[in-house]
Amino acid sequence: MSSSRQVVITGCGAVCGSGLSPESIWDAVCQGRSAIKEIRSWDARRWPVRLAGEVTDVDNRTLVEDRKLHKSVLRTDLFGLYAAGAAIQRSGISAYRETLPADAVPLFNERSGVLAGSGGGNYKNQYEFFPLLTEAADDMERFGRELGTTVNPMWLLRILPNNVVCHVGIRHGFKGTNACITNQSVGGLMAVMEAAAAIVTSEADRAIAVGHDTPVEPETLFNYHRLGLISADAVRPFDQARSGTVFGEGAAAVMLETMDDAKARGATILGEVLGSGCTGEAGGVVELRADGDGLSRAIQNALRAAGISPDDVGMVVAHGNGVPNSDASEARALRRVFGDRLPPVTAFKWSVGHLIAAAGMLDLVLALYALRDGLVPGIATLNSLDPEFVPFPASPLPQQPRSGIALILCRGFGGMSVALLIRGFPSASSR
Amino acid sequence: MTQRRRVAITGLGLVTPVGNDAPTTWESLLAGRSGVGPIRGFDASGFSTRIGGEVKNFAGPSGDVNKKLLKFALPSHRFALAAAEEALRDAGIRPESATAHRWGLSVGAGMMGVMFDEIKTIHSHAGLNGEFNPDGFLDREFPGDPVAFCRSQTNAGLAVLTRQFGIEGYATAVHTACASGGQALGTALKVMRRGLVDFVLAGGYDSMLNPIGLSAFCLLGALSTDNDAPERASRPFDATRNGMVLAEGAGFLVLEDWEAACRRGAPIYAELAGDGNSLSAYRITDSHPSGDGPIQSMRQALADAGLSPRDVDYVNAHGTSTPMNDRSECAALHAVMSDHVGQVAVSSTKSCMGHLIAAAGAVEAAVCALAIRHGVAPVNANYVQPDPNCAVNLVREKSKPMAIRVAISNSLGFGGSNSTLAFRHPQSVPRP
Numbered sequence: 001m002s003s004s005r006q007v008v009i010t011g012c013g014a015v016c017g018s019g020l021s022p023e024s025i026w027d028a029v030c031q032g033r034s035a036i037k038e039i040r041s042w043d044a045r046r047w048p049v050r051l052a053g054e055v056t057d058v059d060n061r062t063l064v065e066d067r068k069l070h071k072s073v074l075r076t077d078l079f080g081l082y083a084a085g086a087a088i089q090r091s092g093i094s095a096y097r098e099t100l101p102a103d104a105v106p107l108f109n110e111r112s113g114v115l116a117g118s119g120g121g122n123y124k125n126q127y128e129f130f131p132l133l134t135e136a137a138d139d140m141e142r143f144g145r146e147l148g149t150t151v152n153p154m155w156l157l158r159i160l161p162n163n164v165v166c167h168v169g170i171r172h173g174f175k176g177t178n179a180c181i182t183n184q185s186v187g188g189l190m191a192v193m194e195a196a197a198a199i200v201t202s203e204a205d206r207a208i209a210v211g212h213d214t215p216v217e218p219e220t221l222f223n224y225h226r227l228g229l230i231s232a233d234a235v236r237p238f239d240q241a242r243s244g245t246v247f248g249e250g251a252a253a254v255m256l257e258t259m260d261d262a263k264a265r266g267a268t269i270l271g272e273v274l275g276s277g278c279t280g281e282a283g284g285v286v287e288l289r290a291d292g293d294g295l296s297r298a299i300q301n302a303l304r305a306a307g308i309s310p311d312d313v314g315m316v317v318a319h320g321n322g323v324p325n326s327d328a329s330e331a332r333a334l335r336r337v338f339g340d341r342l343p344p345v346t347a348f349k350w351s352v353g354h355l356i357a358a359a360g361m362l363d364l365v366l367a368l369y370a371l372r373d374g375l376v377p378g379i380a381t382l383n384s385l386d387p388e389f390v391p392f393p394a395s396p397l398p399q400q401p402r403s404g405i406a407l408i409l410c411r412g413f414g415g416m417s418v419a420l421l422i423r424g425f426p427s428a429s430s431r
Numbered sequence: 432m433t434q435r436r437r438v439a440i441t442g443l444g445l446v447t448p449v450g451n452d453a454p455t456t457w458e459s460l461l462a463g464r465s466g467v468g469p470i471r472g473f474d475a476s477g478f479s480t481r482i483g484g485e486v487k488n489f490a491g492p493s494g495d496v497n498k499k500l501l502k503f504a505l506p507s508h509r510f511a512l513a514a515a516e517e518a519l520r521d522a523g524i525r526p527e528s529a530t531a532h533r534w535g536l537s538v539g540a541g542m543m544g545v546m547f548d549e550i551k552t553i554h555s556h557a558g559l560n561g562e563f564n565p566d567g568f569l570d571r572e573f574p575g576d577p578v579a580f581c582r583s584q585t586n587a588g589l590a591v592l593t594r595q596f597g598i599e600g601y602a603t604a605v606h607t608a609c610a611s612g613g614q615a616l617g618t619a620l621k622v623m624r625r626g627l628v629d630f631v632l633a634g635g636y637d638s639m640l641n642p643i644g645l646s647a648f649c650l651l652g653a654l655s656t657d658n659d660a661p662e663r664a665s666r667p668f669d670a671t672r673n674g675m676v677l678a679e680g681a682g683f684l685v686l687e688d689w690e691a692a693c694r695r696g697a698p699i700y701a702e703l704a705g706d707g708n709s710l711s712a713y714r715i716t717d718s719h720p721s722g723d724g725p726i727q728s729m730r731q732a733l734a735d736a737g738l739s740p741r742d743v744d745y746v747n748a749h750g751t752s753t754p755m756n757d758r759s760e761c762a763a764l765h766a767v768m769s770d771h772v773g774q775v776a777v778s779s780t781k782s783c784m785g786h787l788i789a790a791a792g793a794v795e796a797a798v799c800a801l802a803i804r805h806g807v808a809p810v811n812a813n814y815v816q817p818d819p820n821c822a823v824n825l826v827r828e829k830s831k832p833m834a835i836r837v838a839i840s841n842s843l844g845f846g847g848s849n850s851t852l853a854f855r856h857p858q859s860v861p862r863p
Contacts, residue, residue, distance in 0.1 A: 042565045072715075110727055114710060120542065120585035120606065126550050129643060130558035133551065140642065144477025147646050156647035157715050157845065161542055161585070161606045166846035169712035175727065177708045178848050179614060182540060182585035182606045190603060194618070197625060203708075218565035219553070223580035278627070280602040282531065285503055285581040285590040294599065297532065301627070413581075414590035416602060 006259035007196045008425070010267040011093070012365045013086025015079055016250030016352045017053035020062070021086070025362070026369040029351045030398075032380035036234065036246050036353055042218060049230045052216040053248030053353030055079070072154060073163045076119055079251035079358075080164035080212030081171070084114075088172055088208055091255035096265050097173075112174040113204035115195040117187025119213030119357040120161040123220060128155060164212060176204045182357075185412030186278070187211060188252070189360030189420055193276040195256050205258060211361030212251035215354070221247065227286060229323050235354070236381045237320030237347040238327050238394045245321040248353020252362040271368045274308065274405065274421040277301025281415030288325055288415060292333025295409065295417040299337045302407070302419040310338045313421070314403030315376045317363045318394075319411045320347025321354050326411065331389040333417075343407075344376040344399035345392065351380070360410030360418060367406040371424020376401055437689030438623045439857070440700040442522025443797040444514035444634075447680040448484030448784050452517055456784075457801050461830045463812040465662035465783050467676050473547070473642055480654040482661040483640045484678025484785030492516055500594055502578050507541050507790075508588040510681035511636035512595055518632065519596065522685035523697060526597045526630070535601040535628035536593055537619040539611030539635030541789040544583030547641050549576070588636060600628040609749070611635055612682065612792025613842030613850030617706035619686050620852075629691065634683030635793035648677055651716070653753060665786075666813035667750030667779035668757050668821040675751040678785030682794030700800035701838075705736025705853035716845055717755055722763025724849045725749075725841060729767045732851035738837055740768045743775050745808045745838040746823075747795045750779020751786055760841065761821045776833065778811035778826040792842035792850055799838040799854045807832050 014021065017035025018028040028035065035053035044050035060070040063082040070078070088094060097108055132150040136143035152158070160166070162180035169175060177198050181187040188211020195207035215221075224230045224247075231244035262269050279301065281287070281294035303310065319330055334342055348366050355362055370376055376399040385392060393399065410418045443453050448466025450456035459466065467484045475481040491501075492512035504512065519525040526534040552574065557567025567573065581587060589604045601622050605614050612635030619633035639647070648654050655674035657664040665676040684703075692699055709731065711724030718724055733740060749760055757779075765772050780798050787794050802808055810830045836859040842850040 044565070046566055046569055109712075110709065118585075118606070123545070123583075124563070126545060126643065127553075127558055127563040129550065129646070130554050130563060131561035133554045134559065134561040140474035141477035143642060144475060144479075144646075144649075147478070147649060151646065151650060153650040153652075155650055157651070159542075160608060160715075160846055162608060162844070162846040162848060163715075165607065165710065165848060166715055169710040169847055170714075173712060175710045175712045175724070178607070178710045179605055179618065179708075180607045180846075180848070181603060182542075183589065183602070183604045184584055184586045187585075197621065201621070201625070203621075218557075218568055219580075222568040222575060223577060226575055226577050227580070278601045278603075279532070280536070280589075280593045280599050282593045282597050282599050284500070284594045285584060285587055297599075412586070413584050414586045414593065414602070416586065416589075 005200050007199045007256050007273045008259045008262050008269045009254045009271040010257055010262050010269060011087040011091025011255035012270060012368060013083040014252040014362055014365050015055060015082050016248055016355060016362060017055055018352055022365050022369060026366055029348055029366060029377045034351045041216060049225050049232050051246045054216055055250055072158055074158060076212050076214040077163040080116060080210050081167055083251035083253040084168050084208050084210040087253040087255045092267055093255060109173045109175045111176050111205040113177040113195060113198050113207035114165050114168045114174045115179045115191040115207055115209045116164045117181045117191040117211035117357045118161045118164060120182040122214060122217060124217050125159045164210060168208060183416060184414060185356050185359055186410050186416045186418045187357040189410040189418045190278060192254060192364060192420060193278060196273040199256055199258060205261060207256050208253060209256060210251060210253035211358040213355055213357035214249045215247045215356045216249050231322055234381045235322035235350040237322050237350060237379055238331060238386055238389060239382050240384045240386045242322045242324055242327055245323050245354045248355045250355055251358050252365045269425040271425050272423040274423055275302045275305030276420045278418045283415045285413050288329050290329055292329040292336060294415055295330060295333035295411060296336040298417040298419040302421050306421045311341060312403060312405055313343050313407050314401035314405045315343050316345040317367045317406060317408045318345050318347040319409045321349055331392060342393050343402050345394040346376050346379055360408060364408050364420060367408050367422060371404055371406055374400060436624050438620055438686050438703045439689045439692040440684050440703055440800050441687055441692050441697045442518040442685035443800055444517025444521060444683045445794060445797055446486055446510040446514045447794060448486060448678050451489055460780050460783055460809040461807060463783060463810040467661045467664055467785050469661060472640055475645060478645055479649050480656050481658045482664055484676055485640055486510060486680050496595060500591060503582050504591050505582050507636040507638040508591050511588055511592060514634060514681040515592060515632055515683040518683040518685050531597050531599040533600055533629040534598045535622055535631040536589060536598045537615045537631055537633045538589055538604050539615035539789045539793055540588050540604040540606055541637030542606055543639055543644055547643060549579050598632060606789060607848035608844035608846050609788055609791055610842045610844030610848040610850045611789035613852055616793060616796050616852055617708055617850055620703050620706050623686055629688050631686040632683060633686055634681060635790035636681035637787055637789035638679035639788055640677055640679045645677060663813050665752045665782050667752045667782050667811060668818060668825055669814050670816040670818035672752045672754060675753055676785035678787045680787050680794060681790050682797045684797055699857040701803040701857060702855040704855040705732040707732030707735060707851040709849045711847035711849060713847055718759040718843060720759055722759050722766050724847060725760055725763035725843055726766045728849035728851040729763060732839060732853040736853040738853060741771050742837045743839055744835045745802055746775055746777045747799050747838060747840040748777050748779040749841040749843045750781055752781060758820045761823050764823050773824050775824055776808040776826050776831060777823045778809055780809055782812035795840045796852055799840050803835045803838055803854055803856050806834055
């Protein structure tokens, strides 16, 4: 991006099965700990697959103080509001707003955007119609007549995919450009892509980007299992014995603003967004091209947008969901772009699970910590690298990034791929 | 920055309650013909509202559509396939292997992915006594259908469309309730300007006209209950308005680089000239009575297009026919247009079509393009009794021939997202 408006990250927040802060999630990754356990939100003893990275023992008040919201939005929204609130809080942007003269505040708010990647429809909410279906049997007339006495009148408002956008706006006063991206797993990282673009093009001066999702529910697990996408034991990215993915749940968020604004207000800069790419493969809902065509083009587009070459990339946070054909095509896409000069590759889903719409966003937040610490964490479940990929610089042991730039990859249904490049701050070279 | 890229609308396609293609829809809108009637898709006799804007006699997408792919398509995705095919045919250009990477897709996607029969199936295995029992999925007799699950994914429509038309560039699905379609067009414009792609198929699709969708709106009390006068039920800005009418359909537009469109001699409907996008940050359903929120989206769209309020000839209003929305939107129009407000023709084509929810903004974008091309502002049907809180220059009684240099379209959603799009006549107002 040749524009003079550089986009930096000045706050981040996250919640998943490993913890309630980016630090605790990062520590778990570095210590080889995984949040993936037997499912607790329902009795899954009879299930052929029964693992997930659930957020347990966290009450709603910890996530969102306002009790009214606990009933008026879904749990996925509470995660999103929690992560977004944490990122905004850490950036110090609200405290800074309080120092502005009163007449400058409305414009400040109108220049503050909210972009979410939302998991959108979950399935459980539809079961709230079960008592009515039972009562009405197959009598539709009765279904309509008894509706008002059986189902919560606010049902629709509670399940809106854009509830996080709405309530981040209300709670934090952000009134600018906004989007709720419902592009399955790539939604979260696309929120960062669009937020950064809004700032570069002066549509906004700052924006919160958040991804949130709660895929750990019976109907989703059952169907992913039927599609052959779920592992019964662990997520093993790039391993010869990889057998599928495991769901996680939660949210992650980053606060973005211009480099100039961040410096002027003395904010701590965590990283810089350098460029991004987004592509599709036109194959259908679950099809993936074996050669990784879409993903390799997304990476090339991101490199071009950032104005850097493959050799400048210091580390890769792969999508690495542990699904056999997904990891294989991802390894091939990386080979296509980097040839035999691949930087260290890692992936985090073995520790946190696959958070679907929040996955790429959580990977981005963890990548900030990796660059901060100059550490590419090992993939703890990687026992035996798939020989097809060798040589491939993924390891169960920690590695060192070869520069202060990380490439984050995210893939989803519909053959979608998103690639995002960030620079850590202070950049490795300047330390 | 270098000179900003201009974006041309060169094709459009519609499937709506008033017509299964763009010409038929346009003709109905000009005549003020309503597409609202008793719901026939299912037995709605017990519901407080029993009317809707259904798509009628829809034969399915035309052209060469893969049968297997159709299994992955919800009813709203089929509307989308048909509208998108019409738009591409109209534009006279479509993705080919050499250009697939330079085509993008941006859609406002409806939020409902599961068909009523599928919910009933799960109910009969996993909730027959009213309580959900997860182990019901494990029943040997449970006829789990992975295709139905794929269809229910938030980006399933996107997957079906990219596959059908071979689109391999940037693709996105957005959902901000009733603002979705407008925001999808806005995203498409921005992606074009950023140079990520050279063409975008942009639009929206939705159908909530099923027992669960109708329930959702009935429970909220958002719908008109004028079951005995369906054609008059949607009457935006009329003093007696009493709620919106739920409708379904799809609208798609082909966007391409202005210079490229000129070079290939493509007829241009209009320039998609500006996007405004704001968040009311007020309440989840209500808009602020002052019009705060839509005021910002309208101002931004005009500023983005390099226009002033005085340039606007026609507003395709969000105009849902709910008491609150129409009042708030008019307050916003007054604030933005100030003393020019009487010179701007305003109509809500929801008066004929009803509210297409996530598709509304895209369908109404196509209506603005048609209004500019044909030089006619479509009528705000069913407007009889003026509301002093809605004192804008409505297109009354019949559609109004007039030169439209600039049109804007508002889409204001539950959740407080507001979208305004600005359109400019291809021969008007040389770029500043």
